[in-house]
Amino acid sequence: MTDFSKRSVIKMVALTAVAAAALVGCGKKEEAPKAEAPAAAPAKAEPLKVAFAYVGPVGDGGWTFAHDNARKALEKEFGDKIVTSFVENVPESADAERVIRDLAGQGNKIIFGTTFGYMEPMLKVAADLKDVKFEHATGYKQAENMRTYDSRTYEGAYMAGVIAGKMTKSNTLGVVASIPIPEVIRNINSFTLGAQSVNPKVKTKVVWVNEWFNPPKETEAATSLINGGADVLMQNTDSPAVLKTAEAKGKRAFGWDSDMTAYGPKAHLGSAVINWGPSYIKSVREVLEGKWTGGTGSWWGVKEGAIDFVSVAADVPEDAKKKLDEVKAGLKDGSFVIWKGPIMGQDGKEILAKDAVADDKFLSGVNFYVKGVDGKVPSGK
16 A cells, blocks of 8 residues: 555544544533522511500509500410510600600501500591501591400499499498599499499499509599498509508408409409400401401400409309309390499489490490499589
8 A cells, every 4th residue: 555545544534533523513412400599488578566555554463464465465376477566654645646656667567555545646647657557445536547446344343343242341332533534434333333233222432533553642542432431442543552552451452454363362352354365366467467447446345255354252252253153144145234224323313214225325425423423523414
């Protein structure tokens, strides 16, 4: 073979190799499968911010203590879906508007005002902040983004009266009253009606302190009532001062809004308590589910689990306990009505005719004493 022929063969082999390589290069490359990027976790919803304005200190043992227990029940119910906060000792004055407006500015989307005197300030703030929901306790004015809620405290007062009528020896009962609004006047009357249902001889004396929470004034008022012959006391104020005074002076009394047994165990006959938990849980759930509506009101009592009478003293007679149980059961199933005629006013004139039942409009406007209550309603007719 000539050199030329050898070179031709070598050249041919080389060209064949290059062509083969080119063919491989033109083929589809098999790539390693790519690892899929992990899916982004959905953004966690911001917790709903819920705020409370309290008229007294959380440690008052009564009204505000009951509201704060319900706030804690909210946290237990909804966990990290909500964040709650509160401001205590907010006066029923122009300062309430500042506090409520500040709570809204902190990002709270539902704000509860827990006393009657916050009604006008809350209405004013609600009109300016339509994206915030407001709920006002014990009031009657509402708006598109503001509604009212209340508890039928008069049911607890009536049950206390049933016990008081059986336990009094002097037939003189005493009430330390706060502010002369229908809520408080209605409770005084209901307490008296409860006592009269088991003891027609009783009469009720009242001392007004014109504040919700002022232990020294409450103590002074309780002392005055005891000096005036009252041996069983009820209160419509927020501290345990009345029960403590009864304990110190060897008389009997009731807890109010919360179980106050520990503040005067020898004097304590029982406590008319409020459970705000069901109401607050319902409201917050509605906000979370987008079902909350304003312009409405609720008024819950024994039937809804908002009012109860607890820790009845051991020395209360069995017939009184039985009567109490009957009243409570009747309020629960609707078979018993407290404000049913005939009911007479302080002047002896008929307020409710025989078998007539007071509706909520009537009850919301009570500004008079029933027969058996001494004295005059401040600024009343």
